[in-house]
């Protein structure tokens with residue numbers, strides 16, 4: 001009998017979605033343990049003692065696997081099913097590079113463009129749009145997804161842009177990804193959010209909007225703190 005798989009997650013998180021979609025694409029049954037992040041469980045604190053964040057994957061009685069992209073790679077290697085990463089070393093290195101670009105450079109510029117104002121916002125908007133253009137350039141011509149004709153590792157890494165960014169844009173009243181400037185990325189975002197497996201584990205949009213809208217002031221404060229650090 002296969003060992004049980006549990007995912008410690010929470011509602012509405014783009015990084016938890018990454019882990020869930022990877023498990024679903026591989027056909028791995030799992031139990032989702034939903035955390036209250038204001039009152040973290042002993043299980044979460046014990047399983048991710050360094051960052052105390054979700055997602056954490058528990059496979060049998062092994063120590064927890066932490067960090068969403070690390071979990072996606074672990075799931076790809078530990079379970080049968082369609083591969084999520086390409087097999088060639090150079091192609092693997094390339095998707096890892098772009099996934100890291102999304103999490104480091106892209107996320108910061110988008111956050112600043114959404115939640116600052118004035119000159120800082122204008123500069124970050126330029127940067128965020130240029131980063132989106134760079135990501136768009138990774139879409140293979142004539143293919144539906146970054147990974148080809150099926151959802152793969154880079155699609156999973158970029159999925160926050162396909163779904164969550166639209167909700168943040170609505171709350172902030174800012175548009176970063178447009179049909180005019182990023183037609184292929186917009187098409188990809190529609191394909192991703194329409195994909196049967198991805199859709200199964202995307203949070204309900206209205207519920208997500210209702211959960212995130214009251215957090216606007218917090219997002220603005222985080223952006224201010226990021227600007228000071230820059």
Ligand SMILES: N[C@@H](CCC(=O)N[C@@H](CS)C(=O)NCC(=O)O)C(=O)O
Nearest residue numbers: 013015037052053054055067068069
């Ligand atoms: N880089 C991490 C980010 C994890 C993360 O920020 N998780 C959030 C949920 S979206 C969290 O657990 N926040 C709780 C906290 O910061 O205390 C990953 O990709 O897994």
